[in-house]
Each structure stands twice: as C-alpha cells, then as structure tokens.
Amino acid sequence: MKKTVLITGAAGFLGSHLCDRFIAEGYKVIGMDNFITGDQKNLKHLDHEAQFNFINHDVTEHITIEEDIHYILHFASPASPIDYLKIPIQTLKVGSLGTHNLLGLAKAKNARILIASTSEIYGDPLVHPQTEEYYGNVNTIGPRGVYDEAKRFQESITMAYNTFHGLETRIVRIFNTYGPRMRLNDGRVIPAFMGQALRGEDLTVFGDGSQTRSFCYVTDQVEGIYRLLLSDYELPVNIGNPHEISIRDFAEEIIKLTGTTQKVIYKDLPVNDPMQRQPNIDKAKSILGWEPKVDRAEGMKKTFDYFKSLTQEELYKSEHKDFTKFNK
Template identity: 80%
Template sequence: MKKTVLITGAAGFLGSHLCDKFMAEGYRVVGMDNLITGDLKNIEHLFEKEDFEFSHHDVTKFVHVPGQVDYILHFASPASPIDYLKIPIQTLKVGSLGTHNLLGLAKEKNARILIASTSEVYGDPLVHPQSEEYYGNVNTIGPRGVYDEAKRFQESITMAYHRFHGLETRIARIFNTYGPRMRLNDGRVIPAFIGQALRGEDLTVFGDGQQTRSFCYVDDQVDGLYKLLLSDYSLPVNIGNPDEITILEFAEEIIKLTETNQKVIFKELPKDDPLQRQPNIEKAKEILGWQPKVSRSEGMKTTFQYFKSLSKEELFKSEHKDFSKHNRS
C-alpha cells in the first residue's frame, strides 16, 4: 500500500510545493489548510488526482485523519510579517496548540513528524553565519515575538515528545525561500520588490539596505525537507542557501532583472528586523548530503516569469484578507 503523508498548510507557498513533491514520489497526500493565508489555486491542479485529498481544517482544533498516517509535515503558520502582525494570537496558537494537536496525532498513528521551524528562532543574531548550536537573540515581547516564540516553543514541545514518548520527530529551520506561488503582496522582500518593479513603483528598502538575507529557491528547499524527513536525525537542521546578499544589492539585481528604471527609496527599519541572515549548512551537507543547486540568477528568472504572468488585477490589488474573525480568542 502507498504510504500516507499529512501536510498542514498545504495551500500555502511551501506546503503546495511539498504536496507536489510527495505526489511525484508516489505517496497518498492529505493536504490540510484553514485558508487564512493559503489559497486553493496553489493546489487545485491536484484535486483530480486519485491519491490527493484536501481537508479544510484549522489545526488549532482537534485533528483527526482516518486510517493510517505514516508521515506528518507541519507547515501551517503565517510566515510573513504582514500576516503574523495582523493575526498575532492565531500565529501563537498554530505554533503551540496546533503543534500539540499534530504531535498527538503522530503519537496515535505512530507516524514520523517534521515541523517547519524558521531562521527567526535566531532573532537578530549576534553570531554569523548562524549554526544550529546558536541559541539566538530574540525579543520575546517585540512585535515579531509572536512568530519567533511560537516557533521556539514548537521546537521545545517537539523535542519533549521525542524524548518523553520516543516519537520520531524532525525539525527544519527554514531560511528565506522564494519561487512561484509566493503571494505578491505578503510583505516579503522578493514579491515586494518584483511587484513594485512591475507596477512601475520605486523599490522600498528599509534602513540603509546593508542588512543581509540568503535566498533559497523552493525546489532546493523542498528537496532538503524531503531528505530531512527520511533521515535518522532528530535535532534541528538549517535548510537554506548560504549565498548572502545585502538588501540594497538585491534591489539593484531586481531592477536589472526586470529591465525597469525604478529608483530605490529608503524607509525606517522595522523594530527587531534582523540585520544578518546566513545559514551554516554543514549539518545538512554532512547528514543529508544536501546543498542548494539552483543559483539565485536562475531561480529569480523563473520567479519573475511567474509574477509577470499574473493578471493586472492581481498585480495591482492590495492584500486585503479579513483576519478579524481569527484574532478574537
């Protein structure tokens, strides 16, 4: 019989690509999403597939999946500052209650679970590049704390289930990832820059633009996550591309890529915005035999073509999801 994998956050950017990967590898896939930030158009091409099933469900509520479940990938969470600043309580709940529910399901089903952690657990790092042994520099009560602490708690409870219950767990610390299906106006740097360029707007750089990021193309990211799930390693592993670039340099790359003549304008740096981001991926190389293959120039060409193919309506509309009903408890 085919093995079954449950993927939460399945209609999101990374979750949808993971659905594609596991379908291609011959698994039966159950995709779960409450569609707060996800979009069904990311997975609608899978609805006609016999081995794909979609469940519209909020994982902060009790999670039930009938039958055998072999693997769980927990990717349900807001992942952009625009989202988790608008729905801070839901962000904390999906990292805590949602993770607790899914760990309980994994225990019941005797399934292996991989949780999507983030480079944000390092906060504004005092160590560069960031290795898994670094404990971070995080402001627990700052505006970004709702996301950072949700993910740090997520790691803690996952390791508690591993140590106390002997549960098969995996923890991926994901660094900046990009590619097709990113939401155009979700506040992350790549869709923000490309959207501004396509609309003929000046590119907005926060601070002096000397803060750095390291961008990993989605195909590489998914390959690393797949290998981590099937590995025998239970401690956190950085999955990202160590090719570091300043935001100002990246803005200039976008202007060149899009063949536009926009200027760069500067605005005040948001509170607790990390000044450096670069993963140390020695563990991933050694344990998983993984490292990124897609260059930024190659990945950005594909990503730009995706955004360029969007309709004018999508290009010019603002992000207007109604989060009010999800932020009351």
C-alpha cells in the same frame, strides 16, 4: 501499499510544492489548510489528482483522521511580518495548540512528524553565519516575538514528545525561500520588490539596505526537507542557501533583472528586523548530503516569469480578509 503523508499549510507557498513532491514520489497526500494565508489556486492543479485529498481545517482545533498516516509535515503558520502582525494570536496558537494537536495525532498514528521551524528563531543574530547550536537573540515582547516565540515553543514541545514519548520527530529551520506561488502582497523581500517593479513603483528598502539575506530556491528547499524527513537525524537542521547579499545590492539586482527604470527609496527599518541572515549548512551537507543547486540568477528568472504571468487584478489586489475571529 502506498504510504500516506499529511501536509498542513498545504495551500501555502512551500506546502503546495511539498504536496507536488510527495505525489511525484508515489505517496498518498492529505493536504490540510484553513486558507487564512494559503490560496486555493496553489492546489488547483491537484483537483483531479487521485493521490491527493484535501481537508479544510484549522489545526488549532481537534484533528480527527480515520485512515493510517505514516508521515506528517507541519507547515501551517503565517510566515511573513504582514501576516503575523495582523493575526498575532492565531500565529501563537498555530505554533502551540496546532503543534500540540499534530504531535498528538502523530503519536496516535505512530507516524514520523517533521516540524517547519525557521531562521527567525535566531532573532537578530549575534553569531554569523548561524549554526544550529546558536540559541538566538530574540525580543520576546517585540512585534516579531509572536512568530519567533511560536516557533521556539514549537521546537521545544516537539523535542519533549521525542524525549518523553519516543516519537519520531524532525525539525527543519527554514531560511528565506522563494519561487513560484509566493504571494505578491505578503511583505517578504522578493515578492515585494518584484511586485513594485511590475507595477512601475520605486523599490522600497528599509534602513540603509546594509542588512543581508540569503535566498534559497523552492526546489532546493523541498529537496532538503524531503531528505531530512527520511533521515535518522532528530535535532534541528538549517536548510537554506548560504550565499549572502545585502538588501541594497539585491534591489539593484531586481531592477536589472526586470529591466525597469525605477529607483530605490529608503524607509525606516522595522523594529527588531534582523541585520544578518545566513545559514551554516554544514549539518545538511554532512548528514543529508544536501546543498542548494539552483543559483540566484536562474531562480530569480523563474520567479519573475511566474509573477509576470499574473493577471492585472492579481498584481494590484491587496488583502481585505476579516481576521477578527482568528485573534480570539
């Protein structure tokens, strides 16, 4: 009998790639999304896939699924500053109420659940690179606090279910990930730079560009998540690429890759924007036998090829959704 996995946030960037991976591995996949930030086109290729079923649902509302579920992957959440600044209350709700609903479902189904946490729980770190034992440096009432604290609470309630109910839980702390199906207008570094390059705009760097990021290609990220789900390890694990680069140098790398002639312009650094972001992946190496395989040059070329394939309408469109109902 095929095992069934429920993936929330299925129409998102990472969620859609996870759907593909689990279908390829022979699972029956139930995807769930309410399209607040996800995109139906990310799942279009699965329209006629017999092993895939989609449910349009908001995970902050009660979830009822009749069939057996063996695994749950909770990836429903806004994941970029532009998104969670527009929908701060929904961001907090999906990390709290949504996670509570899914943990309850996992308990009822006797299913193992993997929670998608984030490197943002480390805030603007005072430890570098960041290990899983670092507690973080987070401004709870700053503009980024709605996302950071949602994820920190998510980890806490997950471990409470693990400890009190004996639920099988896994927690992945995801560092910057990139690849096809990212949204050009979501505010993250790579789609922002590539969108500007393709539109002939100057590349915007915030601050002086000395802040660093570490970018992991999506297939590597999915492999790490897959291994963690099937492992016996219950504490958080960093999954990301430890090869660090400054944003200023990265902008120049994008200009070279795209063959454009734009210059880099500088704007004020957003409040609480982390100055360093680099994962320590010793646990992933030792426990999961995992480390990234795709180097940045290869991954960036694949990602740029994807963005080049977008239509002019997609290249220039911006979000005009009414988010009012999600902020109640």
